[in-house]
Amino acid sequence: MSNVEATQAPVARRPGRRRDDSKDDAILAAARELLAERGYDGMTMDAVAERAGAGKATVYRRWASKVQLTVDAVVCGPGSPMSIGDVPDTGTLRGDLLSVRFGRKSSDQSELMAGLMSAVRENPEVAAVFQEQFVRSRVALMREILERAQARGELRADIDLDMVAAVAPAMISYRKMVAGQHVDDEFVVRMIDTVILPLATGA
Amino acid sequence: MSNVEATQAPVARRPGRRRDDSKDDAILAAARELLAERGYDGMTMDAVAERAGAGKATVYRRWASKVQLTVDAVVCGPGSPMSIGDVPDTGTLRGDLLSVRFGRKSSDQSELMAGLMSAVRENPEVAAVFQEQFVRSRVALMREILERAQARGELRADIDLDMVAAVAPAMISYRKMVAGQHVDDEFVVRMIDTVILPLATGA
DNA sequence: GGGTTCCGGAACTGCCCAGTTCTGTATTAG
DNA sequence: CTAATACAGAACTGGGCAGTTCCGGAACCC
Structure with a gap:
């Protein structure tokens, strides 16, 4: 990313207008918005530049390609993977699950995902970032929450943690991306109460 | 589709070479294969024509656009929506679910779906067909199978049929399209035994 | 045969978009 | 001031693909 001067030369400041670093964020934000609104194909580089109030040359001076910009936009976005440390121990599985739902920072992560x-289908670099940001981290978080509940003795004895940890992410993604329905609080709470808890705790 | 002659004129057969109806199937099959292999964007009309052993003009003589061809390819495909009538009553929920899995005709429906x-994202006509073929019909089938089990007295009393009916389709779609993993028999059987049955019957 | 329609295949048009280059301007160092 | 760099915006290049048109040939009716 940044230039590393091999020698200890004092890096004499070059003349000329300095790069406006705030444009990096504007461009990344524009890319995320367009990905969420129009999808990867609808996110044209012209549209990104226009929304960021930048010229296309400025975008390409900072990212080598649309794929690279997309990867950075996803990785650097808000709503980065939550870890178990971010989920307060409420004392019950239900409380922990609700706090994940209502403790989120960003709202339209599922739009971005959709x-x-x-791009995921036809680009390995994007697929790798997607996999980490939207799949691995979420299932891992669910698994850790379930393990905490297991330590409390809340869970059924014969539970298959890997399977159960995938149920909530699967149902939320399915509703959003396949069924094309909105994922609101009502749905999530109902899913927790009629699917996740009965399955995990036996009611 | 076919011409309807308003008057009772005897529809004098026109001269000239007759249309080769077998090409319809070849074109639809080529479209389905390419959708499954390369996705909607990768299904170019040139590729469809070439694989079907046809000229592009022949394709466009029969379908007005890529969207129309896609819709027909999905609707006319094998593996059309299964109904409860196709699922033998095995006497148990587990047996019924397994017979759905192992009684299928086509294998790569999930590839086509992915x-x-x-196309679903940016085309309402495709979205409507997708919705009916891959979402509504599947959840409805699951719901009917669950209702049959309910009539047998196999289910928990407090079950939410709509929610539970969505779990299996959601987990299968998620594994295939989001997690990017293969959906094999081992996965489906494990899902049935560790998620669907515990959730529906209480174990 | 003669007229008509379909065929595969290839050439062609028109559009969109990733990526590049140019133009005129603004900002900075010396 | 001059030289160097960044900027927004517009023009441009090149490739891919949907959809169209044309060609020579084949199949069919009379």
Whole structure:
């Protein structure tokens, strides 16, 4: 990313206008918005530049390609993977699950996720980032929450943690991306109460 | 589709070479294969024509656009929506679910489904067909199977049929399209035994 | 045969978009 | 001031693909 001067030369400041670093964020934000609104194909580089109030040359001076910009936009976005440390121990599985739902920072992560799908299919670099940001981290978080509940003795004895940890992410993604329905609080709470808890705790 | 002659004129057969109806199937099959292999964007009309052993003019003589061809390819495909009538009553929920899994005709429906996703996002006609073929019909089938089990007295009393009916389709779609993993028999059987049955029957 | 329709295949048009280059301007160092 | 760099915006290049048109040939009716 940044230039590393091999020698200890004092890096004499070059003349000329300095790069406006705030434009990096504007461009990344524009890319994320367009991914969420129009999907990968709809996120044209012209549209990104226009929304960021930048010229295309400025975008390409900072990212080598659309794929690289997409990867950075996803990785650097808000709503980065939550870890178990971010989930307060409420004392019950239900409380922990609700706090994950209502303790989120960003709202439209699922839109971004849906917009990335076509890029995931045909681009390994995007697929790898998607996998980490939207799949691995979420299932891992669910698994850790379930393990905490297991330590409390809340869970059924014969539970298959890997399977159960995938149920909530699967149902939320399915509703959003396949069924094309909105994922609101009502749905999530109902899912927790009628699917996750009965399955995990036996009611 | 076919011409309807308003008057009772005897529809004098026109001269000239007759249309080769077998080409319809070849074109639809080529479209389905390419959708499954390369997705909607990768299904170019040139590729469809070439694989079907046809000229592009022949394809466009029969379908007005890529969207129309896609819709027909999905609707006319094998593996059309299964109904409860196709599922033998095995006497147990587990048996019924397994017979759905192992009684299927086509194998790569999930590939086709994944290939359609990008078209679903940006085309209402494709979205409507997708919704009916891959979402409504599957959840409805699951719900009917659950209701049959309920009539047998196999289910928990407090079950939420709509929610539970969505779990299996959601987990299968998620594994295939989001997690990017293969959906094999081992996975489906494990899902049935560790998720669906515990959830529906209480174990 | 003669007229008509379909065929595969290839050439062609028109559009969109990633990526590049140019133009005129603004900002900085010396 | 001059030289160097960044900027927004517009023009441009090149490739891919949907959809169209044309060609020579084949199949069919009379």
